Amino acid sequence: MQINENNKEFKPLIVAFCCNWCSYAGADLAGSSRLSYPANVKVIRVPCSCRVNPMFILRAFQRGADGVIIAGCHPGDCHYTSGNYFARRRMTLLFSMLDYMGIEKGRTRVEWISAAEGAKFSATMNEFVETIHNLGPNKKLEDLRCKE
Amino acid sequence: MQKIGVFVCWCGSNIAGTVDVERVAQAVANEPGVVISTDYQYMCSEAGQLKIRQAIKEYGLTGIVVCSCSPRMHEATFRKTAQAAGLNPYMVEIANIREQCSWIHKDKDEGTEKAIILAKAAIAKLHLNTPLKAGESAVTKRALVIGGGIAGIQTALDIADAGYEVDIVEKSPTIGGKMAQLDKTFPTLDCAACILTPKMVDASAHEKINLFTYSEVEGVSGFVGNFKVKIRKKARHVKADLCTGCGVCTEKCPSRKAPNEFNQGLNKRGAIYIPFAQAIPNVPVIDTEYCVKMKTGKCGLCATVCPSKAIDFEQQDEIVEREYGAIVAATGYKLINLDNFEEFGYAQNKDVITSLELERLMNAAGPTKGTLLRPSDNEHPHEIVFIQCVGSRDVSGCGKPYCSKICCMYTAKHAMMIRDKYPDTKVHVFYIDVRTPGKNFDEFYRRAVEEYGVDYIKGMVGKVVEKDGKLLVQGSDLIANEQIKIEADLVVLATAIEPDPSVKNLATMLTASIDTNNFLTEAHAKLRPVESPTAGVFLSGVCQGPKDVPETVAQASAAAAKVIGLLAKDKLTCNPCVANSNELLCNGCSQCANVCPYGAIEYINKEVNDHGKREVRRIALVNEAVCQGCGACTVTCPSGAMDLKGFTTRQIMAEVDAICK
Structure with missing residues (x-):
């Protein structure tokens, strides 16, 4: 994928909600294996992908995030047996609604990354940052009153 | 307002190499609530911890943020440090500036900026932390070992010898596993049966060990110390209590x-x-x-x-429910399917066999009573070719990318034993590398070459075809740099091993994770090699990665030691990060209970005081001993009454805000 020329200076802000049991550990593995990805990605640790309240995502966009990714355990492997299924359903609904509101589907993503998949974590983040780069800064939902 | 101390760790050069730690400490020094912000070479060291303890006392800190490695690494360490200084251990937040910052970024400015943001997010979260008190839960003093091979047997024996009850669940009709099929074991050439069967007898005779053979685990619920497991005892159609085993x-x-x-x-x-x-x-x-x-x-x-009337054609499967404090997975391995390796002609030629088949052909209790005969015509083979790395170290996608670890040694063993028993037989071994790390392993391999005259050829085999009742092996000799052809009577494939297929389903039931090759993942590759990331679930043997018998036994005993350590406790400290419902907001709609995977939510009628208005309401009540803290209910709750301690909605929002500033 080529980075859009117009967006070269653009530094996207990406919030990643990572399940403590899989993707957060996958991010740690990416770290200890020195598999780099851009510093634009900031990880927030949650006990399970099902802890991610749609409000968190709305809030992130409202405060100026350009992309939000939720990473959880592979279907069937949830540490709490079924949490990732809840996340999957909720996010499908939320992302459709966000798309309707003008936040392109490319800006939101759910990924399944296990604790052993450091390489996948890094590859996913690299690819996501590139996608957001091409989409350009997000203006929809952004609440300028939040800016200092 | 909290009084917060921020401690930025250098981790030697691991963090300080890419993150300007001093700048991080200075940048957050003026954040609201921060009264001290400092950096140190190794925060986790005794001196570093002392620094934290002293600061807590000196400044009367109500919470600390440690900017260091992953919380999965040292959160527990710093919680203990805080506790030692009189602070509630849950008033500690970790900003992960090593794994998720310094180690993956190369630009120092970028890394430092990110570290500052991560530190600010942790501070923002800490402002909303409240002291949490961990509850306690009882421990069921019995362990379950899944798999009855050498790994499972050794783990069970060690746990039972420490005085705890152990159940072994084995899916096949007998315990013993793969080791029972082996003829001899390297590097001492002990007879496998002679060293294994006494252990099998010990396990069955042990008063603390209960065997469930021909049984499978059907379901697992509960949590560390309190697992509930459903075991399916498949119908043998023979009444075990009546059968005398006369045969x-x-x-x-x-x-x-x-x-x-x-x-x-x-x-x-x-x-x-x-x-x-x-x-x-x-x-x-x-x-x-x-x-x-x-x-x-x-x-x-x-x-x-049957003299004892033990046959029962009507027998049905039986489901048994048992409770355990700890579970050990010891599900072992199988050989990979060779369909992807048509070039070796395994499916077409009876005389192309796997090493495990050779093991049976050489065993006195095997189909040939221990005489080495070719399967096709029962003749003595006079020329044998061994092919190494069949499906191992294969990145083409046909086989497995990893080294199966045991093949180099067992091939040396086979070659040596054949040359010893049938000195007129020629033995050739095609190899990529010979890997012999292990006590007395290289000496063993050298004996095969030097004393027994086994012909080792560095190179791979391209094709095995049948020609006039013989097998024409075409390969390359990389050292002599020539193509060679050998007319062999028998070809033995050192087939790659893979985890037993049952492990996938089991991993789901145990919520233990598996890696891309389906091996169970350990909690930490170096420091916690026998524990799974799921508390109370332990790993023994090849289910965690390829191992030979001595390593398997060592790991089995290590897993047993961990289980004994767990079962020795009367009470376990629960995770205090559990859900709780705000009784003033809860309207008793039951949606939280519908999504709770543990059935931890019940409803009670309680008189509540809503701004002076007293009324009896149906409200949700979380059983803190059962709740595992996933947070599914918190998002489901339409009125926002449910929240998760330690990961409250406001805390996560504060992190989002800090990151998106």
């Missing part, structure tokens, strides 16, 4: 069509069978797929000849 039924059974699994299908067995002479328990099983009586209703010869 008359197995001799008289007229059906002789079933492949003998114990001999790797090299011969046939009856429909009612005991896998091998030393099987434990020594009780036959009816294979319903081949039993004439079960299929057509006519026969029943075994029932007629």
Whole structure:
């Protein structure tokens, strides 16, 4: 994928909600294996992908995030047996609604990354940052009153 | 307002190399609530911890943020540090500036900026932390070992010897596993049966060990210290309490069509069978797929000849529910399917065999009574070719990317044993590398080459084809740099090993994770190699990664030690990060209970005081001992009454805000 020329200076802000049991550990593995990805990605640790309240995502966009990714355990492997299924359903609904509101589907993503998949974590983040780069800064939902 | 201390760790140069730690400490020094912000070389060291303890006392800190490695690494360490200084351990937040910052970024400015933001997010979260008190739960003093091979047996024996009850669940009719099929073991050439069967007898005779053979785990619920497990005892169609193991039924059974699994299908067995002479328990099983009586209703010869009337064609599977404090996975391995390796002609030629088949052909209890004969015509082979790394270290996608670890040594063993028994037989070994790290391993391999004259050829085999009753092996010799052809009588493939397929389903039941090769993942590759990331679940043997017998036994005992450590406790500290419901906001709609995977939410009628208005309401009540803190209910709750301690909605929002500033 080529980075859009117009967006070269653009530094996207990406919030990643990572399940403590899989993707957060996958991010740690990416770290200890020195598999780099851009510093634009900031990880927030949650006990399970099902802890991610749609409000968190709305809030992130409202405060100026350009992309939000939720990473959880592979279907069937949830540490709490079924949490990732809840996340999957909720996010499908939320992302459709966000798309309707003008936040392109490319800006939101759910990924399944296990604790052993450091390489996948890094590859996913690299690819996501590139996608957001091409989409350009997000203006929809952004609440300028939040800016200092 | 909290009084917060921020401690930025250098981790030697691990963090300080890419993150300007001093700048991070300065940048957050003026954040609201921060009263001290400092950096140090190794925060986790005794001196670093002392610094934290002193600061807590000196500044009367109400919470600390440690900017260091992953919380999965040292959160527990710093919680203990805080506790030692009189602070509630849950008033500690970690900003992960090593794994998720310094180690993956190269630009120092970028890394430092990110570290500052992560530190600010942790501070923002800490402002909303409240002291949490961990509850306690009882420990069921019994362990479950899944798999009855050498790994499972050793783990069970060690736990039982420490005085705790152990159940072994084994899916096949006998314990013993793959080791029971082996003839000799490297590097000492001990007879495998001679060292294994006494352990099998010990396990079955041990008063603390309970065997569930021909059984499978069907479901697991609960959590560390309090697992509930459903075990399916498959119908043997033989009453174990009546059977004396005389074996008359197995001799008289007229059906002789079933492949003998114990001999790797090299011969046939009856429909009612005991896998091998030393099987434990020594009780036959009816294979319903081949039993004439079960299929057509006519026969029943075994029932007629059984002197103790133990045959029961009507027997049904039985489900047993048991409680355990700890679970050990010891599910072992199998050889990979060779369909992707057509070049070796395994499916077409009877005389192309796997090493495990050779193991049976050389065993005195095997199909040839220990005489090495070719499967096709029962003749002595005079020229044998071993091919190493069949499916191992294969990145083409046909096989497995990893080294199966045991093949170099067992091939040296096979080659040596064949040369010893049949000195007129020529033995060639095609190899990529010979890997012999292990005590007395390289000496063993050198003996095969120097004393027994085994011909080692560095190179791979391109093709094995049948030619006039012989196998033409075409390969390359990389050292001599030439193509070579060998007319062999027998070709032995050092087939890659992979985790037993049952492990996938088991991993789901145990919520233990597996890696891309389906091996169970350990909690930490170096420091916690026998624990799974799921508390109370332990790993023993090849289910965690390829291992030989000595390593398997070592890991099995290590897993047992961890289990004993757990079962020795009377109470376990629960995770205090559990859900709780705000009784003023809850309207008793039951949606949280519907999504709770643990059934931790019940409803009570309680009188609440809503701004002076007293009324009885139906409200949700979380059972803190059962709740595991996933947070599914918090998002489901339409009125926002449910929240998760330690990860409250406001805390996560504060992190989002700090990151998106």
